[in-house]
Amino acid sequence: MAARNLIDVDDVSPAELVALLDRAATYSETSPGRDLLAGVPVLNLFFESSTRTATSFTLAEQRVGADVISFAPGASSLGKGETIADTAITLHAIGVRIIVVRHPESGFPRRLAESFDGHIVNAGDGTHAHPTQALLDLMTLRNEFGSFTGLRVAIVGDILHSRVARSNIVGMRMLGIDVTLVGPRTLLPDSFEAPGVRIERDLDAVLPEVNAVMMLRIQRERIVSGLLPSLDDYTRRFQLNRDRLRRLRHDAVILHPGPYNRGIELTDDVLEDPRSRYVVQVHNGVFVRMAVLAFLAAPAYAA
Amino acid sequence: MKLVIRGGRVIDPSTGLDALRDVAIEGGFVSEIGEHLDSRDARVVDATGAIVAPGFIDMHVHLREPGQTHKETIATGAAAAVAGGFTAVACMPNTEPALDTSALVAEVLRRADAAGLARVYPIGALTRARGGVELAPYHILADAGCVAFSDDGSTVASALVLRNAARYASDLAAIFVSHCEDADLKADAVMNEGGPSARLGLVGSPGLAEDVIVARDLLIAEDTGKPWHIAHVSTATSLDLVRWARSRGVRASCEVTPHHLLLLDDRFDGYRADAKVNPPLRAERDRAALLAGVRDGTIDVFATDHAPHGLDEKAQLLSAAPVGFSGLEIALGAYAAALPDVPLGRMIELHSVNPARLLGVPGGTLAVGSPGDVTIFAERPWTVDVRLFHSKGKNTPFDGATFPRRPIATVVGGAVVYEHGRVMLRDEPVTA
Numbered sequence: 001m002a003a004r005n006l007i008d009v010d011d012v013s014p015a016e017l018v019a020l021l022d023r024a025a026t027y028s029e030t031s032p033g034r035d036l037l038a039g040v041p042v043l044n045l046f047f048e049s050s051t052r053t054a055t056s057f058t059l060a061e062q063r064v065g066a067d068v069i070s071f072a073p074g075a076s077s078l079g080k081g082e083t084i085a086d087t088a089i090t091l092h093a094i095g096v097r098i099i100v101v102r103h104p105e106s107g108f109p110r111r112l113a114e115s116f117d118g119h120i121v122n123a124g125d126g127t128h129a130h131p132t133q134a135l136l137d138l139m140t141l142r143n144e145f146g147s148f149t150g151l152r153v154a155i156v157g158d159i160l161h162s163r164v165a166r167s168n169i170v171g172m173r174m175l176g177i178d179v180t181l182v183g184p185r186t187l188l189p190d191s192f193e194a195p196g197v198r199i200e201r202d203l204d205a206v207l208p209e210v211n212a213v214m215m216l217r218i219q220r221e222r223i224v225s226g227l228l229p230s231l232d233d234y235t236r237r238f239q240l241n242r243d244r245l246r247r248l249r250h251d252a253v254i255l256h257p258g259p260y261n262r263g264i265e266l267t268d269d270v271l272e273d274p275r276s277r278y279v280v281q282v283h284n285g286v287f288v289r290m291a292v293l294a295f296l297a298a299p300a301y302a303a
Numbered sequence: 304m305k306l307v308i309r310g311g312r313v314i315d316p317s318t319g320l321d322a323l324r325d326v327a328i329e330g331g332f333v334s335e336i337g338e339h340l341d342s343r344d345a346r347v348v349d350a351t352g353a354i355v356a357p358g359f360i361d362m363h364v365h366l367r368e369p370g371q372t373h374k375e376t377i378a379t380g381a382a383a384a385v386a387g388g389f390t391a392v393a394c395m396p397n398t399e400p401a402l403d404t405s406a407l408v409a410e411v412l413r414r415a416d417a418a419g420l421a422r423v424y425p426i427g428a429l430t431r432a433r434g435g436v437e438l439a440p441y442h443i444l445a446d447a448g449c450v451a452f453s454d455d456g457s458t459v460a461s462a463l464v465l466r467n468a469a470r471y472a473s474d475l476a477a478i479f480v481s482h483c484e485d486a487d488l489k490a491d492a493v494m495n496e497g498g499p500s501a502r503l504g505l506v507g508s509p510g511l512a513e514d515v516i517v518a519r520d521l522l523i524a525e526d527t528g529k530p531w532h533i534a535h536v537s538t539a540t541s542l543d544l545v546r547w548a549r550s551r552g553v554r555a556s557c558e559v560t561p562h563h564l565l566l567l568d569d570r571f572d573g574y575r576a577d578a579k580v581n582p583p584l585r586a587e588r589d590r591a592a593l594l595a596g597v598r599d600g601t602i603d604v605f606a607t608d609h610a611p612h613g614l615d616e617k618a619q620l621l622s623a624a625p626v627g628f629s630g631l632e633i634a635l636g637a638y639a640a641a642l643p644d645v646p647l648g649r650m651i652e653l654h655s656v657n658p659a660r661l662l663g664v665p666g667g668t669l670a671v672g673s674p675g676d677v678t679i680f681a682e683r684p685w686t687v688d689v690r691l692f693h694s695k696g697k698n699t700p701f702d703g704a705t706f707p708r709r710p711i712a713t714v715v716g717g718a719v720v721y722e723h724g725r726v727m728l729r730d731e732p733v734t735a
Contacts, residue, residue, distance in 0.1 A: 083618050105620050106504040107574025114573070128504030166504055191501040 004296050005120040007109045008129040009171040016295070017174055021139050023291040024284065032290065034065030036298050042098040043091060044070040046123065050102055052258060052282065053123050053133075057100050060289035064298070066098070084108075088115035098297055101125075106163075119296040127161050133257055134167035135288040138175065140281050141212060144253050148175040154206050155179065156238060157216030157265055158187040164257040165216060169197060182206055183238060186227040203238050207247040214255040215240050215265045231264055242269040253277045305329045306717050307342040308677060311350025315357055316648045316656050317668035326355055328675035328717035335671065348719060350679050353711050356651045357669045358390025358676030360658040361631060363455070363480075363534055363558060363606035366392075366423070368414065369407065370399025375611040375695045377411060380631070381420035383609070383694035385721040387631040388710030390676035391422035392609075393662060396433065397456040403428040403439045405447035412448050419728070420720050421713075422676070424664055426480065429454040429468055435461060441472040450662040453480035455534060456581075458516055460486060462523065469527035476663050478530045478556075481520045483541070484582055488512035493576075493621045495568035495583040503571055505621065510538040510589060513582050517541045521548040521555055530554040532661060535608050537563045537582040539592030542601050556661055558606035559593050561630060561637035566590075566700060576617050576624030578700040580610070597642055597653070604661065605653045607634045611696020629696035633687055635680055636706025643707065654678070675717035678710065685709045693726055 005011055012020065026032075042061045046054055054070070061068045091099065097118040101109050106126030113120040124130040138148075145151060153172060159165045159181050169192075172179050179197045181188055193199050200206050207213065222228045235241075240254065248254070254266075254276045262268055270276060306328045313324040313336065325340035326333065361384065367375035375383075377394075384392045394411065396402035402411065408425045415423030427449035431437040433456070441452060452472065458481070459465045469479060489508040494500050496507025517533055521544055524531035536542060536557045548555040562578075568586055570578040578584055596602040610627025617624050638650065655678070659667025665674045689702040713721035720727050 083615060084620070085618070105622055107621060110574045111620065126504055160501075163504060166502070189496075189501060191496070191498050194498075 003117065003119050005113045006131050006292055006296065007113060007120060007122045009131045009134050009167050010174065011131070012295070014174045017171065020135065020288070020291050020295055021142055023294065024135070024139050024287040027290050028284070028287040031063060032294065034063070036064040036294055038065040040066045040098060040297050041096050042066040042068050042100060042293070043096045044068065045099055045101045046070070046072045047101070047103040047108070048124070050123070053102065056282070056285040057123060057289050060286045060293060063286070064290050064293055066293065069096070084111045085115035088112050092117050098293065121292060121296070124163055126163065127166070128163050129167045130163040131167045131171070132285065132289050132292060133164050134171040135292070136281055136284040137168055137214065137255055137257070138171055139284045139288055140255065140277050141253070143280070144277070145211060148177050151212070152178040152180065152210045153212045153214065154182055154210045155214045155216065156182040156203060156240070157218055158222065159183050159192060159216070160187050160189060161219070162216050168214065173197065180206055180210065184228070184234070187222065204244065204247060207244055208249065210252060211249070212253045212255055213240065213248060214257070215260070215270070216257065217259065217261060218265045235264065239265060239267065240270050241267040245269060245273055248275065255281060258282065305345035306348065306675070306714065306719065307340055307345045308348045308350050308355055308679065308714070309342065311353045311355035311679060313355045313669065314647050314651055315669040316652045317357065318670050320669070321648060326669060326677065328677070328714065331675050331716040333669055333671050333673050333675055336669065346719070348679065348712055348714070348722065350711070353679050353681040354647060356678045356680070357655045358666050358715065359388050359635070359654040359678045360391045360393070360662070360664070360666060361389045361607050361609065361634065362393040362604060362658040362662055364392045364394055364609040364631065365397065365611065365627070366394040367611060368398060369410070373613055373695070377414040377423060378418040379693060379695045380609070380611070381415060381418045381423060382726045383629065383631040383692060384421035385713040385715065386693045386710070386726055387633070388635045388678045388680055388713055389421055389631060390678060390713060390715045391424060391664065391666060392631070393424040393426050393450060395426055395453060395455040396428040401428045401433045402426070402449070403431050403444070405443050408444060408447040408449055420726065421715060424448070424450040424662060426451045426453050426455070428452070429459060429479065430464060433457060435459050435464060438464070438468050438471055441475055441477070445475050445477050449477060450664055451478045451480050451532070453482065453534070455480060455482045458482055458484050458486060462519060465520065466523050466527060469523055469529035473527055473529055478532050478661060480532045480534050481516065482534050483513045483516035483520060484508065485512045485515050488515070491622070492583065493579055494571050495585050497568055497586050499568050499571060503574070505571060508583055510540060510585060513538050514540040514544065517544045521545070521553055524548065524555060525551060525553045531556070533557040535560050535563065535582060535606070536593065536596070536602070537585050538589045542592055542596045546601055556603040557601070558604035559597065559602045560606060560608045561634050561641065562700065564590065564593055564597070564641035565637060570700060574621055576619065576621050577628070577698060579621060579624055579626055580628065581626045594641065598645060603653065603657045605634065605638055606658070607631055609694070611694050612698055614697055617698045628698040628700060629692060629694045630699070632692050632694060633699055633701045633706070635710050636685065636687070636708050637701060639708035640706045675714060677714040679712040679714070680708055680710045682707060683709050
């Protein structure tokens with residue numbers, strides 16, 4: 001059987017996804033110990049800078065006993081002439097069995113997996129996918145609501161450029177969560193409409209209807225590239241702030257993949273709001289990553 | 304030596320002939336068409352069970368020479384052409400350097416002649432160095448042998464430059480050929496904009512990027528009176544614009560590739576560049592409109608946009624990999640697969656009669672006295688194996704596909720240059 005990968009959430013079945021979340025929840029209570037992946041060589045290959053995700057993966061790898069190597073080459077350092085296939089074959093020959101990879105171009109992990117005789121874990125590729133972020137968001141939602149049945153979640157902001165949004169849409173649909181995407185049309189084209197995925201332009205109308213709202217990071221370069229006129233104009237419609245917090249249900253939660261821009265997609269009021277779960281999300285990240293490593297490579301793992 | 308093509312079904316839309324006939328070629332020209340022609344002292348090609356047509360012309364290929372001979376040479380491109388059933392090709396000027404001087408054009412013709420396979424008609428650059436700013440020397444290039452002008456591969460950004468080019472060259476018969484993609488709307492797209500690009504997190508180019516340039520160029524054609532050809536149309540709206548321009552009396556024509564007729568923008572899940580091409584593969588609505596455009600006569604020409612690249616180049620990440628793939632050696636079968644219901648006579652018009660007329664080159668007919676350029680093909684299924692390509696470009700999204708029609712033999716100027724799966728080099732002893 002071909003080696004399993006986690007390049008996006010749908011590389012696992014819905015049943016496996018639930019089992020992964022169960023496993024992550026178990027690990028958050030009781031550490032599985034360092035025998036789980038004892039001696040398995042894991043390479044963290046980050047072509048794009050990362051603090052939180054790289055740290056979280058490294059800690060997760062150490063907690064399950066893996067042999068951890070971390071390398072942060074520049075995006076262009078795949079030498080001209082050396083193909084992606086050559087890189088994959090070389091890394092396997094060195095002894096690497098799991099590659100945790102982040103790359104600025106969508107699809108790099110998929111291409112690497114074509115030729116790598118081991119497991120690939122996607123730690124974020126371009127604007128494509130960031131499955132462990134989606135897993136930790138789903139874990140946070142389940143901790144909060146107990147199940148996914150009947151949940152409605154809004155994802156707000158720059159959907160077009162967000163790998164977090166894409167992986168969450170995939171994962172949420174697998175679990176039957178009703179997804180509403182909110183943003184201006186330049187950052188949320190109509191082509192995102194899909195079964196179970198609705199597009200809305202009016203955040204004020206959406207907020208009272210949802211159990212959770214996920215605010216995405218807005219980058220200033222969207223103004224230069226002509227997708228947004230100004231941050232002021234954006235925030236007028238799409239910023240989560242004191243006024244809009246009043247429209248959000250009392251039992252709803254606020255998610256953000258971080259790092260957030262205070263004063264842009266959200267204000268300080270949001271971070272201080274008791275419904276905000278940012279810290280919980282980050283905390284859960286280590287456990288879902290331990291669960292993913294165990295799922296892919298632990299001999300004793302049984303879903 | 305006299306050549307007799309024996310026993311085939313001869314279909315020549317230019318004369319209305321569709322019957323079992325022999326075709327005799329002497330001195331490079333068609334000398335006689337009839338039943339049971341005398342073949343004493345003649346080389347005979349047995350066309351029993353096959354179709355005999357005026358030589359197919361692909362008016363949109365990239366031969367890469369000079370400058371990128373690791374991708375293709377004029378000789379390997381010409382070999383690919385005849386192996387694909389083409390007796391002539393028109394080569395685009397996006398070589399390095401671009402075909403914008405008479406010396407470069409003469410060198411292309413010299414190498415084509417040395418190869419001795421397909422006829423090669425150079426298309427001259429529309430602007431100097433394809434830079435989009437200064438006009439190319441149209442009269443000098445036409446005198447050197449250019450049959451059309453184009454900056455194919457890129458779009459002339461300035462409407463002013465393009466209008467001046469069309470006005471200056473308006474006394475020349477050579478048509479302008481437009482590659483229509485607005486650079487801003489296209490940005491750094493690697494595929495079509497739509498559901499698949501949204502899902503995959505890849506930058507897509509909207510059909511609008513093509514449509515706005517098609518509209519602009521057809522308006523400039525109307526303004527200047529220059530005959531205008533839209534290369535590789537890929538959208539339903541482009542075709543509507545061509546219809547609209549014609550209704551206003553514009554001399555507008557257009558071509559379609561086999562890949563835009565057969566493939567969709569659903570081929571990028573593996574993030575491989577095999578199907579990366581400009582303009583990109585579109586969604587079903589556009590594909591259906593292109594098929595209809597062939598059937599209703601809006602589309603004049605079949606042209607492959609044969610764009611060979613090295614395997615290692617195409618194996619790069621999507622953003623870095625070059626656009627296009629080889630088309631000459633799959634075209635005949637691919638068009639048949641796309642349009643199984645279109646009568647053979649109509650197919651031959653698009654392959655042969657119409658490109659000859661648009662480019663003003665000999666061929667497109669088997670009338671007695673016309674060049675002895677003949678494409679012989681059969682309704683015989685075959686499976687594409689890219690490793691067998693004569694082209695240096697061993698890339699095609701059709702590798703492994705089965706097509707219902709294939710070339711059997713190719714005759715250029717009365718010489719059999721392809722038969723039994725083999726390209727015949729000029730110096731090789733010809734054995735029947």
